[in-house]
Structure formats: C-alpha cells, structure tokens
Amino acid sequence: MDQLKELTRAEEEIMHEIWALGGAFVKDIIAQLPEPKPAYNTVSTIVRILETKGFLMHKSYGKSHKYMAVVQKDTYKKLVTEKLVDNYFQRSPKDLVSYFIEKEQLDLAEIDALLKLIRSQKS
Incomplete structure (x- = not known):
C-alpha cells in the first residue's frame, strides 16, 4: 500500500x-x-x-x-484515511472524531452508534 x-x-x-x-x-x-x-x-x-x-x-x-x-476500495479508503489523520489530525483518530463533533457534523444518534461500536470492539 x-x-x-x-x-x-x-x-x-x-x-x-x-x-x-x-x-x-x-x-x-x-x-x-x-x-x-x-x-x-x-x-x-x-x-x-x-x-x-x-x-x-x-x-x-x-x-x-x-x-x-486491481486496488480494492477498502485498500484505497485506508490509505486516504490514514493520510488525512496523519496530515490534519496529528495522527490522532480521536482528534478526527472530535473535529466532527465540534463542527456538529455528528448528531447524538451517530455518537451513540460510535460508542456502541467502540464497546463491542472491547468485548
């Protein structure tokens, strides 16, 4: 990649x-x-x-x-996302999510869904 x-x-x-x-x-x-x-x-x-x-x-x-x-969408998505996080969010996925919350681009239902996803990954 x-x-x-x-x-x-x-x-x-x-x-x-x-x-x-x-x-x-x-x-x-x-x-x-x-x-x-x-x-x-x-x-x-x-x-x-x-x-x-x-x-x-x-x-x-x-x-x-x-x-x-030849290059699958998920492979390219990973490249672009990593570059975005590295270049604009100090290599911090948390900063990326915080940005969307602060700009009101995530509503409460989406935040709740993210929390559920995070909790399911811990199990």
Missing part, C-alpha cells in the same frame, strides 16, 4: 464507478456519471492513467477493453 498514491478528483470519480459496477467498459462508466457527461476520450484517458498507476487492469474484447479494479 505504500506505493499507492492519492488520486485526483476525476480519477477517484472513475474509480468509484468501477468499484460500484465491479468492472466496466468506458461507455458504462460514462453512463453512470452525472450530467454534463464528459467526453468519451476524456474518460478513456483517465482510465488509461489509472491503469498506468496500477489501480486498474483490462481485458480486451476486440477493440474494446473492460476495466477492473
């Missing part, structure tokens, strides 16, 4: 669609994207960049390629 790099916003958007679809042709990815739809060549270029970066692989079907994730 140390070799993985963070993706650009556009690359992440494409990866989310491929993760959701379980693999896709460029036309399938475009169909899932919101309006205004990007050009086919734009998506095709991003997909090839993702393949070069080691996030995707493809299987050829004549002139078409079906792209599949």
Whole structure:
C-alpha cells in the first residue's frame, strides 16, 4: 500500500464507478456519471492513467477493453484515511472524531452508534 498514491478528483470519480459496477467498459462508466457527461476520450484517458498507476487492469474484447479494479476500495479508503489523520489530525483518530463533533457534523444518534461500536470492539 505504500506505493499507492492519492488520486485526483476525476480519477477517484472513475474509480468509484468501477468499484460500484465491479468492472466496466468506458461507455458504462460514462453512463453512470452525472450530467454534463464528459467526453468519451476524456474518460478513456483517465482510465488509461489509472491503469498506468496500477489501480486498474483490462481485458480486451476486440477493440474494446473492460476495466477492473486491481486496488480494492477498502485498500484505497485506508490509505486516504490514514493520510488525512496523519496530515490534519496529528495522527490522532480521536482528534478526527472530535473535529466532527465540534463542527456538529455528528448528531447524538451517530455518537451513540460510535460508542456502541467502540464497546463491542472491547468485548
């Protein structure tokens, strides 16, 4: 995982669609994207960049390629979360949660659910 790099916003958007679809042709990815739809060549270029970066692989079907994730969503989520905690919250998950509580982005029900999760991990 140390070799993985963070993706650009556009690359992440494409990866989310491929993760959701379980693999896709460029036309399938475009169909899932919101309006205004990007050009086919734009998506095709991003997909090839993702393949070069080691996030995707493809299987050829004549002139078409079906792209599949090499890097799973949970693996990438771990990388991004660790980087966020390291860079903005002094390597403290507690500081991250405190931030969301202070900014009122967690309501009491969500805090209660977190407490239950913490307690279940101690058992």
